Amino acid sequence: MELVLIGPPGSGKSAVGRRIARAQGAAFVDLDTAIEAAAGMRVERIFEMEGEAGFRAREAAAIAALGTADTGPRLTRVVAAGGGAILDPRNRWRFFHGRRAVALMAPAEALAERLARSPVVRPLVAGRDPVVAVRELLTARARFYAAAQAVDATGRLEDVAGRVASLLERPAPAGTRLLSAETPIGKLDLGHGHAARAVADALRPMGVRRATLASEPEAWRRHGERLARSLAEAGVVEPLPLLLPRGERAKTVRAWEAALRELAARHMERGEPIVAIGGGALGDAAGFLAATWLRGVPLVHVPTTLLAQIDSAIGGKAALDLPEGKNLVGAFHQPVAIVVDTDLLATLPVRQRRAALGEAVKYAALGDERLFALLEADGPAIASGARGAVESGALAELVERCAWAKIEVVAADEREAAGRIRLNLGHSIGHAIEAAAGYRGILHGEAVAHGLRGAVDVGRRLGVTPDERAARITGLLDRLGLATSAPGVGADSVAARLAGDKKVAGGRLRWVLPTADGVVVRDDVPAEAVEAGIAAALAGAPRRAAA
Template structure:
């Protein structure tokens, strides 16, 4: 099964979900591109060589840039390395960057493309569940700094995204499950059918190896979550209003990542973050007990964490004040007023925040 989701922004592009898509990804390279920078992580060296051969077969010149895996690759130093490769290889405005890897790699590749010559084309080949449903779609690019995650970045939409689910067969189960946190988020904020599928298919989704049925379920969930994001991004590319709903669970989740120096998987941190804002919504009188319990049930069923150590509130609060959604000194959270109905909560009473933290503390 191949699904195509169009992200209908001012410069529309397609996100394709299916198997064996690398040849099609190469065929989608912009006409006129002579050189192609393939930014990839070290574990994907063999697949990058495969992609290099496919690019060479079209008469173009591929250049490989291997970068550190995960968040270690999202630094100014690594971006500068990529810029040096582009400069030494004489890349022009008609050339293109390809990002092949997890969310950190696609974020980095997009940022490098956005900043080289004030913007060159980027084609994304996400290889993890998280990257497919979140990082590679929507045009957000960025790198981390010592002050926080994604504080330096740019909006730079890809010309195409190719979600080749063959990569998921060798993805460690823990990384697959961590990516499902973002899928579940899409169910809580808009497509509630996602939640029903996850609840019914949890054993298949968390199995050590993916059989054919599990692959089909996963592909449907990925396509559904991408549609959620595509609809939101088409209405609000630069996060001026609606797009903020995609940050459900992220303010607290990013604070965990920062406090843990990015040693937590993003999906694990967002999982706790979703339970935190569910508890916050309950305390604010917006969400009933059953909806909060459903958060815990779905996430723990997948093996995701729903608690965090109880002695780090001051550090987390400081980190949340650096969040991109904060305005001045006012914290802003996306909460639910019923499942599928996200709203914004601005400047909540500190007692509510402390109460929500107590509810997720261990």
């Protein structure tokens, strides 16, 4: 067993870790000390010479050097992490996956008092009111600390060490929790192999006796049955399965009515939640069911596809389709919790993995340069389901970066009155292609990838998308094997579907177009640019001349 101590500056990670290691005969690693030894200078000097970015790079290298965790029953190593080490998703994966992570926590006032007495000047609080600085830091990092088991770090050193030692005597929680964030649009609980305990954690406070587990046959067979069994055995709730049709067929008015009547037959009550277990279409259908049954019941999302984990399960949009267009009947209904377990993706077909990366490219194009680099380096491995992409933490980082980006946008504009429209990059033409295909034969992420090619073309014609940015976006789509061939629908049919786009305002379609470092919204796109953009979207990747 290995123990990682995290927590804010002044929480006593080094002192507590050293004491526990000595008492149990384990090796002790103070991460900051290891960084200083490798750099030949103190942490403060590294910040001065290389800035925070330079220090974080050294920190990530030191964490990677820890290697594979010892998962045996005896404590063999204790690691005291620097206060900001957990900011990087890859660091957190290396710390938390296979190791016991404990967060030493204390009130801001107590931490500030300790920092004032310390001979070491902490760079992140230097020159500021320490209480204010620590309070801001605790708020900014709360979602990372909350992923670990918390221990009260106030009081005598020996008492704090005793609390940690007592915690280690108990069984480790199932799976790996990487992030636990309370947000205005529901709790995001992200991890690997932790779905059963995370859903139980979401349902227990409700104090209800039953929960509807809405799923579709394949997701139920792979994941739903096991989750239902776990909830029943733990005595959390009586799980009641509700199977909807697969794919977009779940999002018909007929399927919705049938589900409502089943809830009525069961006499489901207003406080009894719906747990949605499945991909994007299932989440849309179950979300709309939760929004409309008894004028709204609690909802917990358990997305089981990569597309749903990085995008569709987040944001509170729930909708049904009509023959005239996708998602035309819907509601905003925020979930109580979104349980994102990347281990549920292990059985996902390669085509669905690859298609989901169309949405991930969108998030990169919105301005996340680290995500761009991750997709360029690890995207093909993630798409193929390579084990190395999971074990390295690349998959978990991809999911976290996309999911958190969407939470930040939606929390600021829940009802799509302003900034949320930027999330529709690639979706105008993408949705039109899906509708023209009758929602058959093409996956949503694949359609978005075609839509991205179209948006890039329109942006270049309007002079808002620089050639270098256009080449990077389309080059990444090429590398991932997305939208490389024609989707098999006609340009006239796609153009006709654009007229019914939800982003039409005042008779003008608002286009989200890439810029050098983000996006811009334009409603003055001339017809010839739209026509050319559709053509580019339907053409796929341009053929390269043979060498």
